[in-house]
Every structure is written in structure tokens, then in C-alpha cells.
Amino acid sequence: MDAYDIIVIGGGAAGLMAAGFAARSGVRVLVLEKMDYPARKLGITGKGRCNLTNTAGHAEFLKRFGNGAGFLRPSLESFDNRSLMDFFSGIGIELVAERGGRVFPADARAPRVSRALRAWCEAGGARIVCDSPVTEICTENGRVTRVRCGQRSLSARAVIVATGGASYPLTGSTGDGYLWSAALGHTIVPVRPALIGLETRESRLCACDGLSVRNCRARLVVNGRERAEEFGELQLMRYGLSGPVILTLSGMAVDALLARKKVQVSIDLKPSLSREKLEARLKRDISSRGAERLGSLLRGLLPRELVGVCCTQAGLKPGSPSAGLKERERARLLDWLKNFTHTVSGHRPLDEAIITAGGVSLAEVDPHTMESQLVRGLYFAGEILDLQADTGGYNLQAAFSTGRAAGRAAAKA
Numbered sequence: 001m002d003a004y005d006i007i008v009i010g011g012g013a014a015g016l017m018a019a020g021f022a023a024r025s026g027v028r029v030l031v032l033e034k035m036d037y038p039a040r041k042l043g044i045t046g047k048g049r050c051n052l053t054n055t056a057g058h059a060e061f062l063k064r065f066g067n068g069a070g071f072l073r074p075s076l077e078s079f080d081n082r083s084l085m086d087f088f089s090g091i092g093i094e095l096v097a098e099r100g101g102r103v104f105p106a107d108a109r110a111p112r113v114s115r116a117l118r119a120w121c122e123a124g125g126a127r128i129v130c131d132s133p134v135t136e137i138c139t140e141n142g143r144v145t146r147v148r149c150g151q152r153s154l155s156a157r158a159v160i161v162a163t164g165g166a167s168y169p170l171t172g173s174t175g176d177g178y179l180w181s182a183a184l185g186h187t188i189v190p191v192r193p194a195l196i197g198l199e200t201r202e203s204r205l206c207a208c209d210g211l212s213v214r215n216c217r218a219r220l221v222v223n224g225r226e227r228a229e230e231f232g233e234l235q236l237m238r239y240g241l242s243g244p245v246i247l248t249l250s251g252m253a254v255d256a257l258l259a260r261k262k263v264q265v266s267i268d269l270k271p272s273l274s275r276e277k278l279e280a281r282l283k284r285d286i287s288s289r290g291a292e293r294l295g296s297l298l299r300g301l302l303p304r305e306l307v308g309v310c311c312t313q314a315g316l317k318p319g320s321p322s323a324g325l326k327e328r329e330r331a332r333l334l335d336w337l338k339n340f341t342h343t344v345s346g347h348r349p350l351d352e353a354i355i356t357a358g359g360v361s362l363a364e365v366d367p368h369t370m371e372s373q374l375v376r377g378l379y380f381a382g383e384i385l386d387l388q389a390d391t392g393g394y395n396l397q398a399a400f401s402t403g404r405a406a407g408r409a410a411a412k413a
């Protein structure tokens with residue numbers, strides 16, 4: 001194989017962006033991709049539609065990264081959501097912004113985004129070689145010298161590690177980069193799932209799998225104290241809870257579970273009505289439809305699948321006439337509607353996480369260039385870094401911004 005200036009390990013969102021920008025600076029770039037084609041994960045993002053960024057302003061955007069905001073700032077400011085949208089429009093991907101500022105390709109086809117990025121990368125002069133799992137990064141005198149890939153040993157003056165996280169391993173992200181980074185002296189912040197479904201004790205009560213509940217408010221309660229709340233859609237799954245509001249709360253929930261704290265999610269199914277207004281509505285319904293069975297009356301307030309759960313948990317008889325509902329039963333019903341509580345017993349496995357939290361410690365990486373502060377010529381980009389955000393297109397933007405920063409800096413060095 002020819003000699004290269006830069007080897008990019010991993011041809012995902014971050015790696016292809018890094019390679020394309022580096023190659024356009026006039027250096028020889030090789031991308032080594034473990035799978036049979038690059039950017040598999042990008043091709044399944046956003047439920048196959050690829051939510052590639054968000055229209056949020058800079059401050060709001062950075063807020064989504066919590067403690068990682070300061071690190072992301074320089075690379076995001078030099079390649080922000082507007083620049084990314086211009087970039088994709090420039091390579092033939094027309095975009096649309098939807099609810100919550102989420103940006104998608106207008107044709108809603110994530111695999112086309114992967115193919116366009118690959119084509120752009122190769123058109124810039126980068127060579128992408130698939131079916132090439134890297135097994136080791138070698139150094140001499142504190143500087144990167146080569147990588148091992150099967151029987152081959154390939155030299156380069158810079159190596160960009162863009163191997164992603166450790167979730168959805170069938171896409172190629174199996175956490176390989178963490179091992180080499182640790183072997184080279186980097187601190188790996190413990191890897192754990194983020195944006196993940198939560199398993200609950202109450203799951204066996206609900207015979208639902210994938211039931212969407214819209215316009216609800218979910219509160220995360222840790223050791224009896226409210227820690228966060230989210231408004232929007234959630235899903236009741238056979239194992240517990242998922243959907244956008246739960247994914248957003250899940251990072252905090254996983255950390256609390258790891259710290260062995262008691263974690264609950266309390267769902268207000270009628271957040272637009274105060275308890276008093278909801279009670280007034282219930283009384284009105286009962287006075288006009290008192291002869292109807294309670295179960296049938298509740299169908300006006302709840303998805304059909306939840307009526308039985310509600311009656312079981314609130315101790316009500318769905319078959320009895322609504323007019324017979326006693327005051328204390330009505331109070332229990334109101335409590336349930338405003339506070340449908342789930343005790344979290346665990347989380348889904350890392351394999352199923354949208355994002356891997358943790359990774360290469362940001363304290364050991366230059367946020368302008370993405371270069372390691374421990375090993376010269378070693379760069380990081382994308383999810384391998386300890387950088388994670390909510391759903392909404394933020395994570396892909398971070399992969400693209402850090403990828404571009406690494407590619408440009410490695411080419412100049």
C-alpha cells in the first residue's frame with residue numbers, strides 16, 4: 001500500500017469529514033474502515049431519516065452538551081450548524097428543518113447522506129479501504145508512527161482516531177479506540193449508555209410495546225427529589241419506558257442508577273390541565289355520561305391500552321357505572337393521571353444506546369485541533385470523545401465539527 005501522511009481510523013460521520021477536509025488541504029489521506037462499507041451508523045440515524053443537525057443558536061446548542069460545551073465551542077464555532085447545512089446542500093443533499101429545529105434531508109433518506117459524504121471524501125482525494133480493522137496504534141518517542149491492520153503495518157505522520165462509541169456494534173462501533181487510547185496513556189471516562197430506554201418494575205402491568213403517549217410531562221425523581229423534567233412524547237415498551245422525553249432524561253437516570261440511588265419517572269398524562277381543571281372536566285363528563293361504564297368514560301382521557309393499567313393501579317372498577325365513582329376514587333384517579341409513577345429497575349444494554357457516554361477525557365485533547373496532549377500526531381474526532389448531547393441532531397453536528405477540526409489540523413501539522 002502507498003505511503004500516507006494521515007491515516008483516519010474509522011469511516012463514520014467524523015472520520016469521513018476529517019478525511020475529506022484533510023485531503024483537500026493537499027495531503028495523502030487513507031481511511032481504514034472495519035466494515036464492508038463506511039458510515040453504516042450514519043445510514044440508520046434518525047430512524048432512517050438522519051437528523052444531521054439542529055437550527056438552535058450557538059448558546060442553546062452548546063447547552064445541550066453540558067460539561068462538554070467548553071470543549072466543543074471552538075470546533076463548533078468554526079463549523080457550526082449553518083456551515084454544516086451549507087456543506088450538505090453543496091454536496092446535493094437538500095435539507096428541511098422540522099419541529100424542534102431538527103434538520104433532515106428533504107427526501108428523508110439517511111443512506112443517501114452516507115453515500116454523498118463518502119463520494120465527497122473520495123472526490124477530495126482521500127482513499128477509503130473497507131474490511132480493514134485496525135488493531136494497534138504504534139508510537140516512538142511520544143509520537144505516532146504507524147498503525148497495524150491485519151498483517152499490514154502502515155506508517156503515517158498523523159493518525160485520527162474516529163472509531164465512534166460502543167453502541168450498535170453491528171454498525172462497526174465496538175469501542176476499539178478506547179483500548180488503544182488507554183494503552184497510549186489517555187484517561188477513558190467510564191463508558192456507559194446515554195439516550196437509552198429505561199426498564200421499570202411497572203412494565204409487566206402494561207401489555208404495551210411501543211405505545212406512544214404524546215404531550216405528556218415526565219419528571220425524573222432521584223431519591224425522592226425531582227432532578228429534571230421533559231415535555232413531549234414517550235413510549236411504553238414491554239420492558240419499561242422509551243421515546244424522546246425518556247431518552248433525554250436517561251443519561252441522568254443511568255448515572256443515578258450506577259450510584260445506586262432510587263430512580264423514578266413520574267408521568268403527568270394531562271400536563272395542560274391543572275388538577276382542579278382536570279377534576280372539573282371529570283365531573284362534567286360524569287354528569288353528562290354517568291350511565292356509561294367507567295372504562296368507556298376513561299377512553300376519552302387515555303389511550304385504550306392504558307385504561308386497564310389506570311384502573312388496576314388506582315383501584316377502580318372499569319365495568320361499574322361512572323356515576324358511582326366515589327370522591328376518594330376520583331381523587332385516586334386524578335392522582336394517577338397527574339402522577340403515573342414508574343420505578344426504574346435498570347436500563348437497556350449499551351448495544352441499544354443511541355450514544356455512548358464517556359470516552360477519551362476532554363482534558364487531554366486540544367479543543368482547537370483535536371490533537372492528543374499526550375502523544376504527538378494523534379488526533380480524536382466524534383463519539384470516541386467524552387462528549388454527548390440530547391437527541392435533536394446535536395451529536396452528529398459534534399461528530400462533523402470535531403472531524404473537520406481534526407482533519408484540517410492534522411493536515412497542517
Ligand SMILES: Cc1cc2nc3c(=O)[nH]c(=O)nc-3n(C[C@H](O)[C@H](O)[C@H](O)COP(=O)(O)OP(=O)(O)OC[C@H]3O[C@@H](n4cnc5c(N)ncnc54)[C@H](O)[C@@H]3O)c2cc1C
Binds near residue numbers: 134
Ligand atoms: C440508531 C441510532 C440513531 C441515531 N440517530 C441520530 C440522529 O438522528 N442525529 C444525531 O445527531 N445522532 C444520531 N445518532 C448518533 C450518531 O449516529 C453518532 O453520534 C455518530 O454516528 C458518531 O459518529 P462517529 O463517526 O464518531 O462514529 P461512528 O458513526 O460510529 O463511526 C465509527 C466508524 O469507525 C469504524 N471502526 C470502529 N472500529 C474500527 C477499527 N478497529 N478499525 C477500523 N474502523 C473501525 C466503524 O466501523 C464505524 O464505521 C444515532 C445513533 C444511533 C445508534
